[in-house]
Amino acid sequence: MMRKIEDSPLYGIANPKSIAIFGASNRYTAMGTGILTSILQMGYEGRIYPVHPSETTVLGHTAYQSVLDLPETPDLAIMVLPTRIVPDVMEECGKKGIKYAIVVSGGFKETGRDGAVLEDRLKQTADKYGIRFLGPNCIGAVNTHLKLNATFMPCEHPPGFIGMASQSGSFITQMFAYLGRYGIGFSNGFSVGNEANIDIVDCMEYLAQCPNTKVISLYIESIRRGREFIDTARKIAPHKPIVAYYAGGTEAGRRAGLSHTGALAGEDRVYEGVFRQSGVIRAHSIEELFDFCWCLGTCDLPAGNRVIVQTHSGGPGAVAADACARSGLELPALSESTRQKLSEYLPQTASMNNPVDLTFTKNNMDFFVEIPRILMAEPNADALLMYLMLPRRNITRFIESTGLSTEAARAETEKFIAEQSRQLAEAMLASEKPWVGFSYYSGESPFIRGLYDAGAPVLPGPNRAARAIGAMVEYKRLREKLNASA
């Protein structure tokens, strides 16, 4: 494995000080124009050189007829060009001294024999000049911390901690809004396309060293370098979690992958074995992939699998208990000392079993801060799963009853909820045991929105939350095993 992050070809791809872009024009419908628009919209601060055969400016930037005319050697070339001219342009980039490229253009190996020949020429040209490149047939790359979005979709989420390498570009670009909804996001995203030069193993090595990346996320249709994948992952996993979704787990999924990227996927049990050997956590849906990343990136690891469920509603508590059991988690009984400490806070209707069902509390903050603090001190428990709901309108009704006008009561409600969110998020994120929320509400609830914005993990529903805690337990065990065998 490389020693310095700068040694990685992805460093050059993700951190350019200057970019030559081929295929952007003033025609808005062109894919290349879309990419340049995204770069400009996100506020990239490096120098940009559009290369275009006829335009003199492109989206307000001076354009150059040939890369050879540029006033400097840019760090990165992005190509969104007709397939047949890509190898020639790569040749010119080589002559100019460019060392890194992203080839977005498709029409290569994935289309058959002629495309494969062209792809070989592209590879050979790059090799001749020592150029490392992402693609072809990819959707680009994003480094949110550099405000660099070299894809055709707008990325509006703030810098995040999930570093992703994906064999489907869609799971980079089409996740921007999805992740943003939960207040999480990519640190870096790499669409690897046909992996003609840089592959998913290279991406893992880079993301392992990337200081902005807390957890590595992989979408896999096929692993091309099996041995290297395992060796690399085993070195990374003890330090940084890797989570993967494998699309070829079924015959139908395999066939779809083949048709999509020409990937020759293997049987499910083969991949299952590869992941286990590598210390890679396997997710079974895209949602789960990001759920796992979310929790692994925000929580300390649990010492074991014993979870306390805290709720104020019996049904959601029962469902959460059921979900925990299905995810291999145990619900320990509370110790006598915890029960004693709790009794101060709980009404008679409450249950001190696990789930701890408060039914209601005299003071709201008891529910959100004081009681979980007692539960977190329980020596028999390794994590807390908490049901979250704070119905705005009922609070407004309550505040109105103090004699305030409806308008004033609404304003007070917003303030109250914001303060509850803030304190709860702070406690969750400071906790030394994983403290995960679940809710059937989402960002439309200001309480949940506040938690998302603060970075606290609140998963949609108990099943997803329990699975994510299960993944943390699994990662803890895998890491111990890898460390023991290292």
Next chain:
Amino acid sequence: MMRKIEDSPLYGIANPKSIAIFGASNRYTAMGTGILTSILQMGYEGRIYPVHPSETTVLGHTAYQSVLDLPETPDLAIMVLPTRIVPDVMEECGKKGIKYAIVVSGGFKETGRDGAVLEDRLKQTADKYGIRFLGPNCIGAVNTHLKLNATFMPCEHPPGFIGMASQSGSFITQMFAYLGRYGIGFSNGFSVGNEANIDIVDCMEYLAQCPNTKVISLYIESIRRGREFIDTARKIAPHKPIVAYYAGGTEAGRRAGLSHTGALAGEDRVYEGVFRQSGVIRAHSIEELFDFCWCLGTCDLPAGNRVIVQTHSGGPGAVAADACARSGLELPALSESTRQKLSEYLPQTASMNNPVDLTFTKNNMDFFVEIPRILMAEPNADALLMYLMLPRRNITRFIESTGLSTEAARAETEKFIAEQSRQLAEAMLASEKPWVGFSYYSGESPFIRGLYDAGAPVLPGPNRAARAIGAMVEYKRLREKLNASA
């Protein structure tokens, strides 16, 4: 089974022309006040009689010291009173001639021996006067079509088609916002509480006859009348689907249920057998429960399990194929005639395998209407699963390129998207084969919002969509089996 819906005790609960409410006051924090507030807020048009020992008006309505003082015999009594006085109030209601009641008050059997004694007295009193009642220890009931929300949580979703009976009140009230997010909702919701008089079987019978209910949804911690449950469900299932979530599937879930409602749940395989015998579709999470209801309530049933996946992105297509296979669905190859018809619409980059991966289309409406219409005519397929994404900002960029100002382009974008949503929803809902969408976007995307609002089933993610199609296939088979054995 009853012959007329009016014979059901739930008819009296759900369709009162007048209500006496006990426990509402001008103190906003009282639960009873919360329920009366909800009733008033939703716009219930019947007559309301608060009964209160000292207030002369309650929330603007004339209050009465005793139910015996009311100017008429109300159809329904709602009691939110201290436990110990509930049986006496029931006695007075009997004397007044009231025939139906909802007892929200808790503190009965679920709290132990003394509570059980009180519950017995309550039952005997009701029996003496022939009163049928919901509860005690329940959260109330809602009939959205009558604008009657007798729970303490505001219900703001429009009338829906899901009829629910729940052993946890939370899965009525705390789902209002959840369902509303997707544009679906309850027709009726009954929180059955301790089931002292009316139980979940009674609710099923009512919902089976209810013309506003297309699908019956059950949250179960324990079935008290097993034989009747099976017999009733078997009679209903051939005509109306029943979907159930069972919380006691694991030891932890069972213990939680016991602590919640005192339910003595059975082993998972026992319940699995009961559901199978009854023709009840089993959901494995609350989200799934409503996903299944959504699709069963909006789609015609599939003839079999053969699904076409339509996508314009390879990754989401591969994930959907994988999800279908895991849900017991097959992805048939397209017949020659379908391929021929498709070829007119598809670019060279497209795949005519299954998933049908369009990559892009010249005309957007081809993707949303013309192409699915061709796929729906495929004799080898029983259903269509379609990936949905229409990125607003890329469309705005495109429209701007025609020379419009940004503001005008945004307005055009909204119009364009609304029209696409409308046409697609119309086609989906008119289809004779199930046509289910999936998306990683949600209501924050105006395209998806438009589909939700029109009532089209668009599920969050391919796994949930595939599971829901699987549930429709299962229901079709169960129904055939029940009809054959009838």
